[in-house]
Amino acid sequence: MPKHSNTLEKLLAAHARKIDQLLQSTIAERAGGDTPKRLCDAMNYAATNGGKRLRPFLVSQTAAMLGRQDQGVLMAGAALECIHSYSLVHDDLPAMDNDDLRRGKPTTHKAYDEATAILVGDALQTLGFELLSDEIIHVDPAKRLILIQELAKASGAAGMVGGQLLDLAAEGRFDGARPVQSEPSIRAMQAMKTGALLRFACVAGAELADASPHDIDTMRQFGEIIGLAFQLADDILDRTGSAASLGKSAGKDEAAGKATLVDFLGLEQAKVHLDKQVKAAHAILDGYGSDADILKQTASFIAHRLS
Amino acid sequence: MPKHSNTLEKLLAAHARKIDQLLQSTIAERAGGDTPKRLCDAMNYAATNGGKRLRPFLVSQTAAMLGRQDQGVLMAGAALECIHSYSLVHDDLPAMDNDDLRRGKPTTHKAYDEATAILVGDALQTLGFELLSDEIIHVDPAKRLILIQELAKASGAAGMVGGQLLDLAAEGRFDGARPVQSEPSIRAMQAMKTGALLRFACVAGAELADASPHDIDTMRQFGEIIGLAFQLADDILDRTGSAASLGKSAGKDEAAGKATLVDFLGLEQAKVHLDKQVKAAHAILDGYGSDADILKQTASFIAHRLS
Numbered sequence: 001m002p003k004h005s006n007t008l009e010k011l012l013a014a015h016a017r018k019i020d021q022l023l024q025s026t027i028a029e030r031a032g033g034d035t036p037k038r039l040c041d042a043m044n045y046a047a048t049n050g051g052k053r054l055r056p057f058l059v060s061q062t063a064a065m066l067g068r069q070d071q072g073v074l075m076a077g078a079a080l081e082c083i084h085s086y087s088l089v090h091d092d093l094p095a096m097d098n099d100d101l102r103r104g105k106p107t108t109h110k111a112y113d114e115a116t117a118i119l120v121g122d123a124l125q126t127l128g129f130e131l132l133s134d135e136i137i138h139v140d141p142a143k144r145l146i147l148i149q150e151l152a153k154a155s156g157a158a159g160m161v162g163g164q165l166l167d168l169a170a171e172g173r174f175d176g177a178r179p180v181q182s183e184p185s186i187r188a189m190q191a192m193k194t195g196a197l198l199r200f201a202c203v204a205g206a207e208l209a210d211a212s213p214h215d216i217d218t219m220r221q222f223g224e225i226i227g228l229a230f231q232l233a234d235d236i237l238d239r240t241g242s243a244a245s246l247g248k249s250a251g252k253d254e255a256a257g258k259a260t261l262v263d264f265l266g267l268e269q270a271k272v273h274l275d276k277q278v279k280a281a282h283a284i285l286d287g288y289g290s291d292a293d294i295l296k297q298t299a300s301f302i303a304h305r306l307s
Numbered sequence: 308m309p310k311h312s313n314t315l316e317k318l319l320a321a322h323a324r325k326i327d328q329l330l331q332s333t334i335a336e337r338a339g340g341d342t343p344k345r346l347c348d349a350m351n352y353a354a355t356n357g358g359k360r361l362r363p364f365l366v367s368q369t370a371a372m373l374g375r376q377d378q379g380v381l382m383a384g385a386a387l388e389c390i391h392s393y394s395l396v397h398d399d400l401p402a403m404d405n406d407d408l409r410r411g412k413p414t415t416h417k418a419y420d421e422a423t424a425i426l427v428g429d430a431l432q433t434l435g436f437e438l439l440s441d442e443i444i445h446v447d448p449a450k451r452l453i454l455i456q457e458l459a460k461a462s463g464a465a466g467m468v469g470g471q472l473l474d475l476a477a478e479g480r481f482d483g484a485r486p487v488q489s490e491p492s493i494r495a496m497q498a499m500k501t502g503a504l505l506r507f508a509c510v511a512g513a514e515l516a517d518a519s520p521h522d523i524d525t526m527r528q529f530g531e532i533i534g535l536a537f538q539l540a541d542d543i544l545d546r547t548g549s550a551a552s553l554g555k556s557a558g559k560d561e562a563a564g565k566a567t568l569v570d571f572l573g574l575e576q577a578k579v580h581l582d583k584q585v586k587a588a589h590a591i592l593d594g595y596g597s598d599a600d601i602l603k604q605t606a607s608f609i610a611h612r613l614s
Contacts, residue, residue: 034495038472115480122432130463148436156430162342164426
């Protein structure tokens with residue numbers, strides 16, 4: 001079974017550099033002469049903040065496994081990263097998670113100010129949808145519209161944004177009422193908040209490569225499972241990780257009075273579950289032979305990152 | 308020259324009811340079972356707040372003048388209103404304009420809370436792009452993509468969002484530095500902040516009706532001019548209107564230390580300019596005969612609303 005390796009980390013780093021460069025050049029080009037410099041600078045700051053670019057990497061590797069590798073695939077990944085970045089900027093705001101640091105650097109509202117951060121998030125979301133509508137993404141307009149629709153569902157009220165509100169609700173933030181938390185309710189929140197974009201990344205890669213309905217469905221399942229693994233790994237790290245390795249404060253969920261999956265499963269059982277999910281993710285890709293090696297390693301990386 | 312009349316106000320009110328109903332049903336349908344009720348409720352609160360729905364009305368009337376009148380046109384208007392509504396919710400936030408009231412009702416962050424308001428704005432933006440990608444908008448996918456691209460340009464960093472940042476900069480909000488204001492700099496800010504969406508409304512109506520490039524260009528010019536008139540009327544109202552008739556605090560720009568066009572033109576000259584703009588807007592539509600009557604009345608309404 002492919003474990004993630006130094007080779008994978010090198011591939012990830014090289015790909016992240018490409019995405020960063022593409023985001024920088026795209027923000028500058030799309031801004032046009034009228035966009036205030038402060039807004040461009042802050043969008044760049046927020047969008048190129050040293051992330052691993054895992055979601056664009058999944059888009060690229062899925063498309064590559066299914067036969068497409070070009071600038072359009074990278075651009076679709078950049079579009080997805082705009083959406084992910086906007087959500088981080090808004091989630092960090094004082095009225096939301098109130099984080100001063102993100103990956104060891106001041107969050108956008110700390111480096112600039114709250115009003116600028118709100119506008120940066122708004123503009124990055126717009127840019128994400130604008131980029132997906134570009135003809136470089138796919139020659140067939142109908143295919144671009146499928147991606148726009150899927151991304152809207154994954155990131156909007158029924159996906160990422162709805163999940164963030166459920167997460168805040170679990171902290172008892174609204175009217176002091178804290179909803180009863182259970183393993184299913186936590187899984188449902190996580191599936192919306194982080195799972196939906198990871199699944200979209202895999203589906204988008206398959207759509208971009210004009211994959212068959214069967215392959216698209218397989219990648220949807222793969223995306224679903226690595227989403228679960230990503231979230232479970234996060235909860236395990238929140239319990240065991242140091243702030244340095246986590247890139248954010250460990251024990252934060254506990255401090256906020258939020259239950260995590262580890263509370264329901266126990267730490268050992270959570271690790272067993274995680275291993276099962278990685279095996280399931282690998283098994284789903286068995287039909288693709290060695291073409292699936294990098295995606296399998298990526299699944300392992302997601303489960304064992306920073307731990 | 309058609310002045311706006313009781314008939315126009317009745318048309319506007321009937322159209323606004325249709326848009327409100329469409330927004331309510333669409334928010335409920337698109338949300339799906341997973342969207343938290345609080346988010347749906349707050350999106351409804353923010354999106355159906357008693358506005359005149361001027362932008363969707365312009366979409367509908369432009370499309371009607373050029374030969375299309377159906378549910379798809381209304382849906383495109385609803386999509387545009389989602390974008391307009393999201394911008395109002397975010398602009399009202401404490402870190403932005405810090406407004407407690409909007410059209411006499413508590414702003415979204417007052418009726419709910421800041422975190423919910425941020426997420427409501429985010430989800431309404433997503434919904435706007437999702438709705439434009441729907442096949443009800445236009446049978447040709449390429450046409451839907453044109454609308455998505457135009458809306459992204461009009462509303463993003465090079466349009467509405469960039470304009471809002473310039474407006475905050477004019478208040479000296481960033482690093483205490485207040486940029487020198489001039490008539491051209493105010494016009495440029497206004498063209499981005501409010502002009503771009505009004506122009507988009509007219510262009511979108513023409514695109515939806517499969518208008519000729521000439522007609523689309525004519526409607527772009529019409530939209531440009533009514534955008535100028537809208538902004539000039541706003542500045543005149545800020546100087547002369549009461550808080551009640553304005554629906555917000557009069558004299559707010561002066562209090563914020565912001566110059567307006569009235570400062571550069573003087574009140575009388577500003578009114579002369581406004582009349583000229585209305586005449587120019589009417590003249591642009593002369594080739595369409597009586598089919599253009601409602602749009603001409605709308606231009607008059609925009610210039611003389613609430614005054």
